[in-house]
Structures are given as C-alpha cells and as structure tokens.
Amino acid sequence: MNAESKLREDIVRLSKSLFDRGFSVGSAGNISAAVDDGILMTPTNSCLGFLDPARLSKLDRNGNHISGDKPSKEVFLHRAFYETRPQTGAVVHLHSTFATALSCLTGIDPNDCIPPLTPYVVMRVGAVKLLPYVKPGDEKMGDMIRELAGRYAAVLLANHGPVVTGRDIATAVYAAEELEETAKLLILLKDAPKRMLSDENVHELKAVFGAY
Ligand SMILES: O=C(O)[C@@H](O)C(=O)COP(=O)(O)O
Ligand SMILES: [Zn+2]
Numbered sequence: 001m002n003a004e005s006k007l008r009e010d011i012v013r014l015s016k017s018l019f020d021r022g023f024s025v026g027s028a029g030n031i032s033a034a035v036d037d038g039i040l041m042t043p044t045n046s047c048l049g050f051l052d053p054a055r056l057s058k059l060d061r062n063g064n065h066i067s068g069d070k071p072s073k074e075v076f077l078h079r080a081f082y083e084t085r086p087q088t089g090a091v092v093h094l095h096s097t098f099a100t101a102l103s104c105l106t107g108i109d110p111n112d113c114i115p116p117l118t119p120y121v122v123m124r125v126g127a128v129k130l131l132p133y134v135k136p137g138d139e140k141m142g143d144m145i146r147e148l149a150g151r152y153a154a155v156l157l158a159n160h161g162p163v164v165t166g167r168d169i170a171t172a173v174y175a176a177e178e179l180e181e182t183a184k185l186l187i188l189l190k191d192a193p194k195r196m197l198s199d200e201n202v203h204e205l206k207a208v209f210g211a212y
Pocket of ligand 1: 027028029030042043044045046071072073074093136137
C-alpha cells in the first residue's frame with residue numbers, strides 16, 4: 001500500500017473512531033491531512049462515521065479540487081493552518097460537546113481559552129485562541145487564522161467548535177480528544193476555585209516535551 005492509500009485508510013479509521021465515541025454527530029466536523037502533492041479532506045456533508053477512502057476530496061497545493069467528492073466548506077480554514085504552520089500534517093475540526101459549550105461562554109480568555117488545568121493538555125494542545133464567530137465556511141476564517149501567523153496549534157471558533165492541528169493525523173486526533181476532555185473538566189468544575197498549573201509548570205512541560 002502506498003503512503004497516500006495508507007493515509008486515506010487512517011483518516012477513515014480515526015474519523016470513525018471519533019464518531020463512534022460521540023466526538024462528532026451527524027455530518028458535523030471535518031478532517032484533512034497533508035500528502036506530498038496536496039491535501040486530503042473529508043467531503044462536505046459527509047458523516048465522519050461512514051467515510052469511503054476512495055471518495056475523500058483531494059486538493060492540489062494551490063487548493064484546487066482535483067479528485068473525490070466536493071471538499072468540506074471549511075477548506076479555507078484548513079488551508080490557512082497548512083500555510084502558516086508548515087509542520088502541520090493534519091487538521092481536525094469537531095463540534096464536540098464540551099469544547100463547543102465553552103465556545104459559547106462569555107468572559108473566557110480569548111488568548112488562552114483552554115487554560116492549563118492538567119499537564120497533558122499543555123503537552124498535546126498548548127494555548128488555544130478563541131476566534132470570533134463567522135458563519136461556517138466563510139473565507140474570513142482563513143484570514144483570521146493567517147493573522148495568528150502560526151502561533152497557535154489549536155483554536156476555538158466562537159459558538160461553533162474546536163480546530164486542532166498536529167504533525168500527523170493520529171496526533172491531531174489525539175490532541176482534539178485531549179482538548180475536549182479538558183473542556184469537559186472546565187465545564188464540570190465551573191466556578192469552583194481551581195488550582196491551575198503555574199507558568200513555571202507550563203515552561204517545564206514545554207522544555208521537557210517540546211512544543212509542536
Ligand atoms: O459547522 C459547519 O457547518 C462546518 O464547520 C462543519 O462542521 C461541517 O461542514 P462540512 O465539512 O462542509 O460538511
Ligand atoms: Zn463546524
């Protein structure tokens with residue numbers, strides 16, 4: 001099996017795993033992964049639980065649709081991450097419940113909307129930027145991500161849901177899961193006085209485990 005065929009299988013398997021465990025429902029969410037000559041992306045209106053490897057959309061390096069079904073309407077958002085973070089191998093957008101709940105709250109820190117509650121979220125996700133609401137599929141989302149100049153591996157779209165990137169499809173999916181579990185903890189803990197990791201703890205984690 002060549003590298004692209006293997007990646008197609010991985011996208012389908014990991015997407016189904018997310019769907020089967022309730023990280024996405026219906027046709028919500030979209031996933032992409034980089035290949036040598038472009039990007040593979042889930043088709044628009046597809047269900048992450050029932051993807052067909054042969055029907056995944058393929059875009060060339062310039063964003064032209066070259067094969068498979070019509071790509072996700074969030075193509076601008078995905079491409080902006082590949083453009084501004086060259087180390088990006090995959091992008092995962094979900095409407096996972098707790099991260100989306102958090103994205104609807106007022107008064108959260110837009111520069112650190114998933115604060116360092118546990119070490120793993122620091123190690124796998126890093127700081128998360130809250131981006132203002134625009135309608136799904138709006139090209140403006142790509143512009144907003146470009147304006148971040150690659151500083152964030154993950155963002156939370158206000159009143160919409162998370163977008164998480166990784167070096168490869170597995171790490172992006174695992175990071176999206178970790179972001180969701182941390183959002184769940186934050187919602188569960190609500191106004192309870194919380195002990196966050198200190199800046200020193202965060203620096204130590206970044207020094208030991210590196211930052212993607
Ligand atoms: O929320 C939306 O409409 C999109 O962001 C989404 O999650 C699904 O859109 P498609 O990937 O175009 O199906
Ligand atoms: Zn969405």
